[in-house]
Amino acid sequence: AQKVTQAQTEISVVEKEDVTLDCVYETRDTTYYLFWYKQPPSGELVFLIRRNSFDEQNEISGRYSWNFQKSTSSFNFTITASQVVDSAVYFCALSEVQGGSEKLVFGKGTKLTVNP
Amino acid sequence: ETGVTQTPRHLVMGMTNKKSLKCEQHLGHNAMYWYKQSAKKPLELMFVYSLEERVENNSVPSRFSPECPNSSHLFLHLHTLQPEDSALYLCASSQDQQGYNSPLHFGNGTRLTVT
Numbered sequence: 556a557q558k559v560t561q562a563q564t565e566i567s568v569v570e571k572e573d574v575t576l577d578c579v580y581e582t583r584d585t586t587y588y589l590f591w592y593k594q595p596p597s598g599e600l601v602f603l604i605r606r607n608s609f610d611e612q613n614e615i616s617g618r619y620s621w622n623f624q625k626s627t628s629s630f631n632f633t634i635t636a637s638q639v640v641d642s643a644v645y646f647c648a649l650s651e652v653q654g655g656s657e658k659l660v661f662g663k664g665t666k667l668t669v670n671p
Numbered sequence: 672e673t674g675v676t677q678t679p680r681h682l683v684m685g686m687t688n689k690k691s692l693k694c695e696q697h698l699g700h701n702a703m704y705w706y707k708q709s710a711k712k713p714l715e716l717m718f719v720y721s722l723e724e725r726v727e728n729n730s731v732p733s734r735f736s737p738e739c740p741n742s743s744h745l746f747l748h749l750h751t752l753q754p755e756d757s758a759l760y761l762c763a764s765s766q767d768q769q770g771y772n773s774p775l776h777f778g779n780g781t782r783l784t785v786t
Contacts, residue, residue: 590774599777600761661713
């Protein structure tokens with residue numbers, strides 16, 4: 556079973572639109588961490604946010620905001636007033652314990668294209 | 672300059688060649704990783720080194736051979752590769768490997784094409 560599901564393979568928006576990237580995860584752990592990474596065309600993944608399972612408070616950082624809901628096992632990412640520079644592939648990831656050691660599992664990513 | 676530097680950026684090699692990918696981190700981190708990114712697939716963890724010791728090997732074929740001479744450098748030696756090994760190979764580092772709650776810092780990757 557897929558641990559991290561990013562159902563949206565590709566999203567295309569026009570600049571200044573708001574866009575939400577969905578992430579649904581599956582885990583049996585009570586303690587886990589969730590991440591979002593951005594991969595621009597240059598290739599390197601850039602860390603955006605880390606959230607632990609005990610902190611359901613939503614977070615806002617500039618135009619970025621994250622909505623963590625344990626009840627629905629979701630950790631969605633919203634970009635407000637999108638810009639062309641936001642075009643990238645965005646990955647959601649889950650850190651959990653498997654076989655006695657922690658594993659980081661990535662989703663397949665959502666490719667976001669922001670058109671001028 | 673990114674904290675994690677990978678060379679080369681692009682590599683084309685035949686199936687009988689031997690080549691190496693290099694990764695260097697300037698962040699003072701203790702753990703380094705190799706990931707494989709193929710089209711339409713999630714990132715696949717290949718190897719993990721913590722304090723220069725390999726702590727994880729995710730059933731990677733022996734044609735991929737990692738080497739970590741010190742905490743700042745990581746290599747991936749390649750030999751007798753197959754066309755399906757063509758992918759983006761990403762190096763990453765983190766402060767420690769005790770838990771994946773330490774964010775990963777990635778390099779730009781090496782785009783490998785096996786002909």
